[in-house]
Amino acid sequence: MIAATAIAVSVFVAFQVASELLGWELEDTAENQLRADSRVLATTAERAGLARVQLPPYPGSGRLVRVILPDGSTRTPAGQPALPPVSEHAGRVAQGASADLMESKDSDEDGYRIYTLRAGDGAVQVARVVDDSPINRFGLGMLLIGLLCMVGGALVGRTVARTGLAPIDRLTAAAVRVAHTRDLDADIPDEGGGEIRRLIQSINDMLAALRDSRRAQRLLAEDAAHELKTPLTSLRLNVELLIRLDRRGTLDSALPAESRTRLLNDLGAQVGELSTLAAELTDLARGDVSDESTEVLDLADVVVAAATRARSRVPDIEVALDVTSVWVSGRPAALERAVLNLIDNAGKWSPADQPVQVRLRAEGASAVLEVDDAGPGIDAADVPRVFDRFYRADSARALPGSGLGLSIVQRVVDAHGGRATVARSARGGALLRVGLPAAAPPAPTARLTAGGDTAVR
Template sequence: MSRPTGREPRRLTRWWRRRSLRTRLTVIAATAIAVSVFVAFQVASELLDGELRDSAENQLRADSRVLATDAERAGLAHVQLPSYPGSGRLVRVILPDGSTRTPAGQPALPPVSEHAARVARGASADLMESNDSDEGYVVYTLRAGDGAVQVAHLADDSPVNRFGFGMLLIGLFCVVGGALVGRTVARTGLAPMDRLTAAAVRVAHTRDLDAGIPDEGGGEIRRLIQSINDMLAALRDSRRAQRLLAEDAAHELKTPLTSLRLNVELLIRLDRRGTLDSALPAESRTRLLNDLGAQVAELSTLAAELTDLARGDVSDENTELLDLADVVVAAVTRARSRMPHIEVALDVTSMWVSGRPAALQRAVLNLIDNAGKWSPAGQPVQVRLRAEGASAVLEVDDAGPGIDAADVPRVFDRFYRADSARALPGSGLGLSIVQRVVDAHGGRVAVARSARGGALLRVDLPAAAPPDPIARLTAGEDTAVRRPRPCRDPGRA
């Protein structure tokens, strides 16, 4: 059964990925040096071998010319051949009849080759050839008189071998040195990363987000440290905001819960004594129960608003292209059902925006609820929606006393309530939710004094191009659901 192909490369890849960055740099440095030394050895060996071969061949040619000159002067049969020194150069004379002469005591050369015989017969002037026998002779044949002379030497690879052995030792030394240098460079270069890792681990263990990571190094390390410090700052702000929200929520919940507990304990104590009817007349009992209902409603509203704030920008609602006029009309309808004693004057024009309809409706409803608390009887809350440049502008104003200049900077803070508003129902979260929703939609909200002397709250949202009616029909959208239309007062239509 054959094994699947490609398994070994995958194992090697997994092994490599499990190695530390320091080990990878060390291996890469050692490998690079080893490859460089090997390539340099190959190139140098070829150059050295070629240089030695050219030098030996040139020496053979020079010796052959000297011997050929002597042979032409004294004759091939009578020329004085140099005695064999015991090693190195070998000589031979090829006579016209094909026989040969060699110095006494000289080792026998390989038989005369066919190509060398042709030189002796005058077919060519010279010939350089290598013998393939075990001795490995290099023989140079030169035409001389009616024959030829030959000078040979034994091919010697020992210089190249000695050079290769030396290069091998140098290569091993360079590889070991390269590994050590790579290890040192990796340790030095990754020292900021080690300190960064230690600082991150310390923050994770101690949960101390105030302990920033020291800014050191440069380039990528510096940008990484700055990014982590920015992340820690964002987490620090988020945790501080959560802590403040919890503290403010506990403070705001304390009063209604205490009042609710006291009233419930009073009812329970009177009921256990059997004096509920005598101690609390029907009118007082009704008033107490109404107070309990109001306190429960206030707690429910506060809990819903706290949940909305705690979720922040997290929402399952999708962003879509919608007509803001439809959102405002829906919010006004809900406001009238919740506060039937408040009159709302509506003047809206179709304005398309990109946003989350439920969140926007909640923001508009909070604006109307806030204005309804201050609007005196007979003075309607005015809600206007119009285009202004590239923005959709929503204005909600009332004829109340307005907002004091000292309270304007904090009017959108969570749980903030002006001194004049502490006796009114509410949690102080409504306008904070408005600002969060508007910020999430890329808009801005501001407060000013209206022409009637009350508060004017203005919301600017980026306007969007209205959809193509043909494209909407092609997509199957019901154009009657969010159709653009001017509307003056749906409550009076």
């Protein structure tokens, strides 16, 4: 419909312009012909005299002639249709007031184009019937052509629209099918061109991302179930033992106070381990989704806060800080959690008399954080999988933890556009290195001190 309407408007405008141009051209041609015929008749009339000049018989169509005598009377060829009366302006031409005159006159039936030219003591007139038939025929032809173009444009537009929208229809059907079946494995065929192809490719990329997300969720659920199985089994067995002994009334005799205290401590440790694992699973499952806003912050403040939390959680951990002020753009809580996990991981391996060393410095356009311990280090075979979820080296099986701490570090660092690596420290232990893009510090703000002076913060 849009194509047909556009063609109709185009044909109408073209018809109007062409009709005007054709009318002007025909009128100009007719006037030139009238002038030429008038000059020939005037020359003949001047030689023979207006009263005696031989007027050719009227041929039945075409031009009409008339001679205006000095007394105002007129002569016309025999059999010629009567022309409109001589106008006042034409009479003045015959009287010598002006040389010529082009005018249009209407009679009862026809319209005339009349040219009056001074000749001798009078004037001659040559006229032609105004014929609109060429323009009418032209208009009829344009109308027929316009109708054919409208029909053809509508058919072509419909064909082009259906052909162009066919990939969209198939894309819609495929999207509906995916929504109903929840099958993310079927890619939509890449067809069409231009914007449609880019749209299909974008949707296929979205489906691939959804497949990866579903696969990651499934792996996380499977890994979580596997990791939860051992502590839950141990916790259930210990609780069942206590319940069974309590029902028999032999709890005090079967379990001495020392054994009962050790069992209750084990239960508390297992519950704590489950709580930590659940919190880490929740944090990991959320991925990059967070309500925390990004801000420009001093990473040194984050490192100091994380070290303080680590000391409060495990008083036996000694943390040696060597930090300088480096500004980054990030989420404070997520970065603090990552730094805390690094310190906790190093604290598990570092001997009691060796502190965990935490260093922060600016290195080029990056903020570099290093955490190293004096433990046994990481085997070369374990280095590629250090940041994998739930991965724990054989030497770490007996230590507390879920294997999620460094995975969370990796996710936070990736979300901030950084890079986490592992190497061997100078003390022989593990050196975990995090590089984050540095940011320009915020502009200083002025504040009033207690004495009324202005200080820069």
